[in-house]
Amino acid sequence: MTPLHLAPIVADLGRRALAVAGLSAALLLVACGGGSGGGTASPPVDTSGTAAGLPDSPTTQLDAVRLADQGSFGPTEALVATIRTQGAAKWVSQQMTLPASRYRSGGTDAVHRHTSQTDFCQGRGDNCWRDWSSSTPLLWDFYRNAVSQPDQLRQRVALALQQIVVVSNLEVSGTYGLRNYHNMLLDQAFGNYRDILRSVTLSPVMGDYLDNVNNDKAAPNENFARELLQLFAIGTCELNSDGSLRGGACQPTYNNQKVLDYAYALTGWTYPAGGATPYGCWPRGANCPYYNGDMVPLPAFHDTRARSLLAGVTLPDGHTAGAALEAVLDSLMAHPNTAPFIGKQLIQHLVTSNPSPAYVERVALAFRSGRYEGFGGGRAGDMKATVAAILLDAEARSGNPASRAGRLREPVQLFTGVLRALGGQTDGDALGWWWGEELRQHMFRSPSVFNFYPPDYPLAGTPLVGPAFGIHNANSALQRANFVNYLVFWNGSGPNASVPGAVGTRVNLQTFVADASDPARLVDRLSLLALGQPLPAAARAAVIQAVGSYTQQSSGNDHLTNRVSQAAYLVFASPHYQVTR
Amino acid sequence: MKHQPHAVEQALFNRRRWLQFSGSTLAGALGVSGLSALNQTPANAQSGYRALVCVFLYGGNDGCNTVIPTDTTRYNQYAAVRGAMALPRSSLVNLSGSDHGLHPSLSALAPAWAAGDLAPVFNVGPLFAPLSKAEYRSLPASDARIPQSLFSHSDQQVLWESASSRVTERTGWGGRAAATLGTTNPVISVGGNGRFGLSALQTPLVLPEPGGTFGLNGLQNPTWAPEVERRRALEALYAGSDGNAVLNAYMAQQRDALDMSARLGALVAVRPGDQAGSLLDAAFAPITTDGRVNTPIGRQLYQVAKLVQGHVTVQGSRQIFFAQQGGYDTHSGQIAGTSLDGDHFRLLKALGDAMACFYNAMRAIGMGDSVTLFTQSDFGRTFKPNNSSGTDHAWGNHQLVLGGAVNGGTTYGTAPTLVIGGPDDVGQDPWELQGRWIPTTSVDQYAATLLGWLGASPAQLDTILPNLRNFGSATNLGFLSA
Numbered sequence A: 001m002t003p004l005h006l007a008p009i010v011a012d013l014g015r016r017a018l019a020v021a022g023l024s025a026a027l028l029l030v031a032c033g034g035g036s037g038g039g040t041a042s043p044p045v046d047t048s049g050t051a052a053g054l055p056d057s058p059t060t061q062l063d064a065v066r067l068a069d070q071g072s073f074g075p076t077e078a079l080v081a082t083i084r085t086q087g088a089a090k091w092v093s094q095q096m097t098l099p100a101s102r103y104r105s106g107g108t109d110a111v112h113r114h115t116s117q118t119d120f121c122q123g124r125g126d127n128c129w130r131d132w133s134s135s136t137p138l139l140w141d142f143y144r145n146a147v148s149q150p151d152q153l154r155q156r157v158a159l160a161l162q163q164i165v166v167v168s169n170l171e172v173s174g175t176y177g178l179r180n181y182h183n184m185l186l187d188q189a190f191g192n193y194r195d196i197l198r199s200v201t202l203s204p205v206m207g208d209y210l211d212n213v214n215n216d217k218a219a220p221n222e223n224f225a226r227e228l229l230q231l232f233a234i235g236t237c238e239l240n241s242d243g244s245l246r247g248g249a250c251q252p253t254y255n256n257q258k259v260l261d262y263a264y265a266l267t268g269w270t271y272p273a274g275g276a277t278p279y280g281c282w283p284r285g286a287n288c289p290y291y292n293g294d295m296v297p298l299p300a301f302h303d304t305r306a307r308s309l310l311a312g313v314t315l316p317d318g319h320t321a322g323a324a325l326e327a328v329l330d331s332l333m334a335h336p337n338t339a340p341f342i343g344k345q346l347i348q349h350l351v352t353s354n355p356s357p358a359y360v361e362r363v364a365l366a367f368r369s370g371r372y373e374g375f376g377g378g379r380a381g382d383m384k385a386t387v388a389a390i391l392l393d394a395e396a397r398s399g400n401p402a403s404r405a406g407r408l409r410e411p412v413q414l415f416t417g418v419l420r421a422l423g424g425q426t427d428g429d430a431l432g433w434w435w436g437e438e439l440r441q442h443m444f445r446s447p448s449v450f451n452f453y454p455p456d457y458p459l460a461g462t463p464l465v466g467p468a469f470g471i472h473n474a475n476s477a478l479q480r481a482n483f484v485n486y487l488v489f490w491n492g493s494g495p496n497a498s499v500p501g502a503v504g505t506r507v508n509l510q511t512f513v514a515d516a517s518d519p520a521r522l523v524d525r526l527s528l529l530a531l532g533q534p535l536p537a538a539a540r541a542a543v544i545q546a547v548g549s550y551t552q553q554s555s556g557n558d559h560l561t562n563r564v565s566q567a568a569y570l571v572f573a574s575p576h577y578q579v580t581r
Numbered sequence B: 001m002k003h004q005p006h007a008v009e010q011a012l013f014n015r016r017r018w019l020q021f022s023g024s025t026l027a028g029a030l031g032v033s034g035l036s037a038l039n040q041t042p043a044n045a046q047s048g049y050r051a052l053v054c055v056f057l058y059g060g061n062d063g064c065n066t067v068i069p070t071d072t073t074r075y076n077q078y079a080a081v082r083g084a085m086a087l088p089r090s091s092l093v094n095l096s097g098s099d100h101g102l103h104p105s106l107s108a109l110a111p112a113w114a115a116g117d118l119a120p121v122f123n124v125g126p127l128f129a130p131l132s133k134a135e136y137r138s139l140p141a142s143d144a145r146i147p148q149s150l151f152s153h154s155d156q157q158v159l160w161e162s163a164s165s166r167v168t169e170r171t172g173w174g175g176r177a178a179a180t181l182g183t184t185n186p187v188i189s190v191g192g193n194g195r196f197g198l199s200a201l202q203t204p205l206v207l208p209e210p211g212g213t214f215g216l217n218g219l220q221n222p223t224w225a226p227e228v229e230r231r232r233a234l235e236a237l238y239a240g241s242d243g244n245a246v247l248n249a250y251m252a253q254q255r256d257a258l259d260m261s262a263r264l265g266a267l268v269a270v271r272p273g274d275q276a277g278s279l280l281d282a283a284f285a286p287i288t289t290d291g292r293v294n295t296p297i298g299r300q301l302y303q304v305a306k307l308v309q310g311h312v313t314v315q316g317s318r319q320i321f322f323a324q325q326g327g328y329d330t331h332s333g334q335i336a337g338t339s340l341d342g343d344h345f346r347l348l349k350a351l352g353d354a355m356a357c358f359y360n361a362m363r364a365i366g367m368g369d370s371v372t373l374f375t376q377s378d379f380g381r382t383f384k385p386n387n388s389s390g391t392d393h394a395w396g397n398h399q400l401v402l403g404g405a406v407n408g409g410t411t412y413g414t415a416p417t418l419v420i421g422g423p424d425d426v427g428q429d430p431w432e433l434q435g436r437w438i439p440t441t442s443v444d445q446y447a448a449t450l451l452g453w454l455g456a457s458p459a460q461l462d463t464i465l466p467n468l469r470n471f472g473s474a475t476n477l478g479f480l481s482a
Helices: A061-071 A077-086 A088-095 A128-133 A136-148 A152-162 A175-188 A193-202 A204-209 A223-233 A256-265 A321-334 A338-350 A357-369 A383-392 A411-421 A467-471 A474-488 A519-530 A537-548 A552-573 B007-022 B026-030 B072-085 B104-114 B133-138 B153-162 B173-181 B225-238 B245-269 B279-287 B296-309 B343-364 B443-454 B458-464
Strands: B050-057 B067-069 B093-095 B100-102 B118-125 B318-325 B371-377 B397-402
Touching: A061 A077, A061 A088, A061 A152, A061 A383, A061 A519, A077 A088, A088 A152, A088 A383, A128 A136, A128 A175, A136 A152, A136 A175, A136 A411, A152 A175, A152 A338, A152 A383, A175 A193, A175 A204, A193 A204, A193 A223, A193 A321, A193 A383, A223 A256, A223 A321, A223 A338, A256 A321, A338 A357, A338 A383, A357 A383, A411 A474, A411 A519, A411 A552, A474 A552, A474 B245, A519 A537, A519 A552, A537 A552, A537 B225, A552 B225, B050 B153, B050 B296, B050 B343, B050 B443, B067 B072, B093 B104, B100 B104, B104 B118, B104 B343, B104 B397, B118 B443, B153 B173, B153 B371, B173 B318, B173 B443, B173 B458, B225 B245, B245 B296, B279 B296, B279 B343, B296 B318, B296 B343, B318 B343, B343 B371, B343 B397, B371 B443, B443 B458
Parallel strands: B050 B318, B050 B371
Antiparallel strands: B067 B100, B093 B100, B118 B397, B371 B397
């Protein structure tokens, strides 16, 4: 197996990662997770609350493809076969027992231990910023893992979480810190939302991103407190359990005073110890910037006065920063908004942009109770229960989805979906500064804490919302088709020598050539894989004709491969692929 | 919020139906546009071309440091509260005759002021109706007279872009204006989607940067059978409709995209240096290096300039554009050491230079009086800084309008009283003394002035801006000549 990265630029923090159990050859298209050295190994998986022992419950091609679109980075023929045999519940259960894939690439904490007066990157070559400060090494790992690692559902949930509790390389640099943050989301994807919020609040990366590190009671910065309430927990309007507005119109969940209360309560944290600069640490008493570990209390900066938080939670005079943090988290988990606010967004990221109120209510109940049909451990915020409730709900599994069902496949899922279906592999490099920027979803570089797109972006011409339409327009509509063209007709990208373990970005059409002598069979095979069903009749006929226009006379010995390219282009550029239902 | 169906919008709806039934053909996409037959004359009878260019400053621009009072009393009030964040009076770009100056980074706009083509508009923000401090403090937050979700980025962006006081508004005032006026094209955005250009039925036309591909690859050959058949099959895939609403909307947008790319692809692709002797290139030369405009906002305004210059190709005699610059959420690092450095300094430099180049470009091509540029932003920022060399979210903010039609050389709106806890500050309690101004001019009034110049009648203004009637006769702030 090819190592993911070269040793010199990889953090050498100890043990080899465990090889991921249960890999199937069909899924192992690039280097496996057990590369040389580097990064923390995944913690052991808590397999309680995963509804173990479910029997097989075979299902249809269409249902299997839908579940693959909802819970993985896109169907492959092997994955669809597995889901068809196991059925949704067992597949979800199995997915929750797999160890987490990791982010390993990129530089170490040396960027925050640099005490020489010369620039850190002096003498470290042209790729210093990329490898030590940027999120590009994470992007490589993300795409490699998304295309090939078996913990697909965990990775999808982590992708959803990072679009809610956003940090962005646009404003925070330090590869090792970003790596810690995103490994945390992978590790906690099937944990508990309260713990996720706790890790997010104490993350020094988040502390820098939203200004809560070294936040001083003398004049507290409100940035983190406001976004914690607005984006990470409860939103701005009071909600019923089904996600609708309480009272039918927006009643604010908090005012400026409450934001300030939370800002004061969250003062008094500094970076963990371990960093160093040529000039010492500033302000006095604080630690130098450092991203390994959680933030630590800085009592001199913490406001200890009594506070009244939301949901009836209060803080007494003389309390500590640690106690204040727990009270903040208690207040958010007790608030009636959190379950529908977070639950609905997770539904939008995995299944459909416009869930029915009843669906939201069922998911909110799973979040609150911590249980769903054998999944979960009974504590509010249980992610296993919530994710199972989302994917196994009748609305997600219905063979006859409503007219409002579905979502626009976001660009990241377009990239991985086509690569996975067509036997492709990638080192991620072409999917960042090129295609990621082109389609406005450059992983780890969200334009702001509000993510690449808002959850309520209106879908013009309908009463619905379409979040991913917030970055979709005439330009990106054409570029989606151009991306497929790039893969199937222009042979993608070759390896770039400056990328460790480079393989480029390419599909492998050979497995489909066997069916190319019969255009109809080829088109149907690709449609069944990509869409779960054949194309509508008129479009199917036109696609078959287009495929058949490559003949020995027109294109010579390559005509069968060209037919596969033609069929793949049309199926994957089709609107029926771009919108999942 | 719903507005009454308008005759022109009804006609537009029928146009979209026509496109769906007939199917937009790719043959049309490669050749002459099929949309020329659908030219609509604007409701207003004025002749000639007029365009509005919105520049949205995402994050909340600190207006207090953008337009600064220079008379001794108020400058001293400003300096006393702003402390290290205050700009030295000697550094300001003097707006002679107005007792105000601009942030030094906006020095490129000094000639526009001298020519009478630039004007600040003070303390603009989302309102339902005129609102006093007493009302703000006594009314419950859920009262209709208090705009929703104040101080929240995403919601205030919605309120500004939609000229609404309710965060559930789905359309933008630019989009509603384009629909009501029956402009040939929807809002054209060079700065991403946003909400501004959305109407009930249409999305804005979002274009890429100069040089960007705006078309489908691999379909250029009109005679080779595999490519001909590929085009035909794509057409078949995009045609028709489906029972699924999301898929339907996607397909409709795809068809529009193909039509637009045919008409505009070549124009969009032109970069600085592609056309010898280009007047636009000369105007943008100060911010161009090696054939590329240096800043994102510069590139966007270059693109707008091209589309204005090429308005015959773009079609339509009335056009609304949307551009944006991000990064204004300066909670920290707004200044660095002194106020003559830091994030805000750099942001305004990029903005001012790009605006000045655009202004010069419009004058160079004889369109100076035809194009008006105006700023918007999520909100202003706290008059009193925080302890992180930054400022926090506020409300009313100062905007700039620029163009030959501007009645410049003077200021508009009412500047706030620069007293923490004073009559214009939302705050009164000890914990809320940061200087967040209650707007004295609403987004509706600001938009109505701009749209009235564009050609909207009073009845059309009431359709586009439903809260405008709450401001009585004050629907034209006067900063644009007729």
